[in-house]
Amino acid sequence: MKEIENGLAQELLEIYGERKSSSPEKQREMEVRPGESIIVEGQVPDAVFIILSGSMKVHLNMAKGSEYLVALEGPGKLLGEVEALTGSLAACSVTALEECRVATVLPADYETWLAEDHRFALLVNRILSFRLQSFTRRAAVNLSYPLEYSVLKMIKMQFEEHGSRVLQISKEEIANYLGTSLRSINRIFKGLQDKNILAPNKEIEIISIDEVDRLMELHENK
Structure with missing residues (x-):
């Protein structure tokens, strides 16, 4: 499972690198400081993000003020891609654990990228499928x-x-x-x-x- 996850992350970084090389003027990147959130629970994300370096946590804020850790994500991870297509509010917050660099893709540009690049669209499908499989596997491990x-x-x-x-x-x-x-x-x-x-x-x-x-x-x- 880890090899598959690493392979998907590496492929996403490669595809992004190719797109950046072909149209550098359209690609936006930014630095994120530790403790800074790029996605906030209950708000519509303003972009789709690809982690280029650093580590981030995906988390939920519980009713009593505690925090529920959903996942830890590193380079090559895609964030906010579901909300970009559905227009829905973010279910979780995403916060930097250390100095990070991320690529930002506006929702309209993300849709264009999916439509123009079959390889990218297929990769996103595989990423979402793997994520669903991972959550199912995690639940099974916790029970077994x-x-x-x-x-x-x-x-x-x-x-x-x-x-x-x-x-x-x-x-x-x-x-x-x-x-x-x-x-x-x-x-x-x-x-x-x-x-x-x-x-x-x-x-x-x-x-x-x-x-x-x-x-x-x-x-x-x-």
């Missing part, structure tokens, strides 16, 4: 495996995404993403620290990614 497995899977996903043993995500965000309580996440983390998989630090730091893989395999083979 214990919480520890889901936490390990997310830790590994973050490590592969950023290549760093120190994760750019909090325990609270992991709890929201997995639909569980912070207390349950703290219990899982204490167990992983006792197994020398995670360091007993305030930030989430992986001691051994090999042990993450080994423990995931044990869960999968039960």
